[in-house]
Amino acid sequence: MAEPLRGRAGVAFSRLGALALITVVVGLLPWLSGRDPALSVLRALSAEQEPTPEALAAVRRQLGLDAGPVDMLTGWLSGLLRGDLGRSWINGAEVLPAVLSGLGVSLTLMVAALVVAFLVSSALCLPVLLRGARDGAAGGTGAAGAALAALPEFLLAAVLLVTLSVWLGWFPPYGWDGPHHLVLPALALGVPAGAVLGTLFADALPAVLQEPWVGVWRSWGCGRSVLVRGVLRRALPPLLPQAGLVVVGLTGGAVAVEAVFAIPGIGRTALGAARAQDVPMLQGCVLALVLLGLVAGAAVGLVRRRMLGPALRDAALSLPAQSRWEPNRWHVVVPAASVTLTAAVIGWGLTRDPLRIDPVARLGSPSWAHPLGTDGLGRDVLARVAHGAPATVGVAAAVCVCSYVIAVAIGFLPGFARGAAEAANAVPPVIAGILVAAVLGPGTFGASLAVALVSWPALAAHAAALVEQTRASTHIKAHRALGGTPSRIELRHVLPAVADPVARNAVLRLPGIALALASLGFLGLGTQPPAPEWGLMLAESLPYVERAPFAALSPAVMLLLVAVFTMSLSALLSSGWRPDRVVRGNRRRATVSTRD
Template identity: 70%
Template sequence: MTAPDARPAPDARPAPGTGLGRLGEPGSPAGRRRAWASRIGRRAAQASRVGRRGALVSRVAGPAAVVAVIGSLPWLSGRDPALSVLRARSAEQEPTAEALAAVRRELGLDVGPVALFGDWLGGVLRGDLGRSWVGGGEVLPSVLSALGVSSALMGAALVVALALAAALSASTFARGARGTARARTGAPAAVLAALPEFLLATVLLVVLSVWLGWLPPYGWQGSRHLVLPALALGLPAGGILGRLVDDALPAVFEERWVVLWRSWGCSPRVVGRAAARRALPALLPQFGLVAVGLTGGAVAVEVVFAVPGLGRTALGAAEAQDLPLLQGAVLALVLLGLVGGVLVAGVRRRMLGQALRDAALSAPPPVAVPVGRPHRVVIAVGVLAPAVVICWGLLREPLRVDPAARLASPAWAHPLGTDALGRDVLARVGHGAAATLGVTVLVCLCSFAVAVVVGFLPGLAEGAAETANAVPPVIAGILVAAVVGPGTVGASLAVGLVSWPPLAAHAAALVRENRAATHVTALRALGAGPSWITTRHVLPAVAGPVARHAVLRLPGIALALASLGFLGLGAPPPTPEWGLMLAESLPYLERAPWAALAPTAMLLLLAVVAVSLSTLPRKR
């Protein structure tokens, strides 16, 4: 007697809900996993398409809005462009009604802003940027010549910045690859990032050119004229990049795959190479923004060294209200920013490849940083020293002019010396703290908030950031001042408009990678809602690094506000503002360096303290 066959019939099916289906069928665990993966893949593809469309829209709408605002500048400013052009052409000519009417007819100003802008846009589409209102020459050759100069300067400065960033993060990289204690280079990077570019340019010119005679001071005739401007631009940029790399590497070396690779016997070189490839995708947008910012933000350095670049060309055109030249220069800056952003996005996408949804390329969580006695001493000294100076200065009179004590050296009567008008530097430093620190912190907080919000729309964030980053703060200040008028409010709004792009690009990169992390994918598969995932997992991982990045921008924001004040677009003289004090003291730097040293030291202490506070212990 044989036992009955225990196998089910070929057409047998399990009861609904039992989960005993065949391997790969919808009711089986493998089938459910495949359904989850398919659903997540469709959502990721849809999000990718939406992001690409958003980036395309922002990359087209941003430049169009900037160029349209510039085209309306003569009517927004309330100034008569015919009068500005007439004075730029001939300061001696009397601005009679007949002369102004002739200028308006010649420039086409009598047809109105819409028709004038339409004619200019039609010429751009044909490759014709028009003629200069002041000089009468073709705008396109002038813009191309200035673009070539700025591109060469950008390349040289970027080499300096990358070399310095590598040097600053080399110790952290080497120690992390070997698995030993981390080395933090926040203070040196903060000091370099806080160096005012125009002050650094002046010091380099005085020391290396005037005193030592090693390099030419002005002009643009050869490669030797490239060295000083590249150093002045590259050293602060290298400090920012070095600090960002130094902040990203320890988190990478804390990840589990690094421990696993070391347990397999991988050499420090292999681990270090993989860690660099792991950390670079999130930082590549910052490298691109810094590179473009070196072109558009070099206005002060180009003025100091008389470099005929795009920034200096745009500034001169704005001051003379030479609208075609200004439009051409800013259009070149914006297009350069867009090209740089597209190239960086392509390189980053190639580095990530199909592994964008791989956990090995997701953003690392923040790590705890130990705080020892030296760290606490730096914070204490950096807070107490400025506090003592500010309180002491508040007891003195900042606006009292003493012609007999002009550029006096430090003494008991004037502990920090006097400026070119005989005003007490200590008093001006103390009274300038509120105008400098208060406005700077407010602008930084607003930029951080905007960056975090915009960063959750990565496609829109990257395109808009590339456009805004390409506009120099000086040009933004001119545009904002034309609408709201010069003053502290206008300067703060202008600097805020160009301060959020690097933060937004950083936030967008982190949002992309955190949304692609394995644990986030698992949470979606388990049914977690998008808002819960965003608030509990993505936002905490994004806010910390972006906040530390925002802290690094504090000195730069203060200096941007100061440069606008120096140009008459911000806090006007005799306001005791640190950056304005620094700008006013530059012509007397060789004779009375103490007048520039005091506000510079305060800005450097601000940067060191801010970065020290940003590296306090954080939750894992």
């Protein structure tokens, strides 16, 4: 009883610590940014007034920018406790009403997205569940579910905008005026989340259906509906923590989706405030987004405890090991084909100039001179796609390596690593990107730092678990008994056992880091024009998507190839597949065939 209580107390403490840390960072944004917004505020309030030193000093006193960081934080926290988030630096309006208005819109969108997620996950899981309840056999969701789960929200939003709105005209492309404006944003936000939940649940079903009680219930003549309810009650609670992460991730995905469809939600408001350096508005929006994510995670935890009931509430309930599957040739062909196609496009485009402007050829269709067409400035899309690969995938590799090194080092402090992982789960990459952009300004370094801040803690938590497991093993205890020094044991025995599994985990996260960087570039928080970057190219081409669809679809297809590669590689490595096993298997089959 004491151990589960300690675990729950640790989780609650880490969440409160994460909230306190984020609140302090948000409260110190005016001081951390290091910028003097007095001139911008003066021009916004009175365009005719001369920016004399006296006028600028008066604006600084009015905004409280002449105070130190401690006074600034204390004043903001006292106002926060009174329900006063200050006034906008741009238009002078109160921040709290704008935050509440945007929060209402975002909550409506997220509820609709959760409905879509439930429908998608049900469509993926119900056939598997019903078939397993009938005959005890269950399979996964297949390639379709895994591919949808790998799609980033901003990419799916762009594809839906091009196909269902621009080409087919079924739904309005922008705005927020009635239920018909809610359909495309809810699909873009809910389909990937539902695919993730459906894939997790379908992958857990084989282990549940192989438990002895299922066979006993079936032999007693229990109907399919009774078996389905029992399997649901057994399979759902262990998966709810991961489902909570998916729900928390909706807060970050809502920022990009609201930006694509011009929805006046709190995510788009925060993005606009970051770009305009309206720090009070940004503080209120980011704090509301973080609180929304923490409340969603706590609500999922409460539902899990409710489903377990008093008897199992303090028990460590977990699923048995999932049944392993052997990948067929398509699980190898798909990632190989995606890598080959990506390499061919990049190799062809690297021979072209990505910055050459040809006004006569702007928004041109694909031709021999421009195989993928041209963008709004007449620049060759193929060249920009190829030269944008280092800015997307290359920077992601550097971030991945740095995150891996930091994670392995921090993993030797297990308590700190778990708290850092909780803090990272509360802040999606988009929100971290907004905060970093407010401090450092938008750019490649700021986007890389933002993604790294939320990437290494998860790897560190993995490393911490391995460190604890290795330190408790028998051979480590034997080395201690034989007089081995702690430093020698840690370096010669613990570190090798941790480094390899965490490295494989980091490789699996590499495409996800690339997609996170692309999402920040799409929102204008990453690489800045005129440098080519896939997310930035997609954002630049969306206004001209009706006249030049290839300019928007080309970077979208490249990102989609990265997502497909992520899905295939993750499935292969999770199954325990190794290339040398395939080679040995082929040799054995060839030998048998020769003998026959």
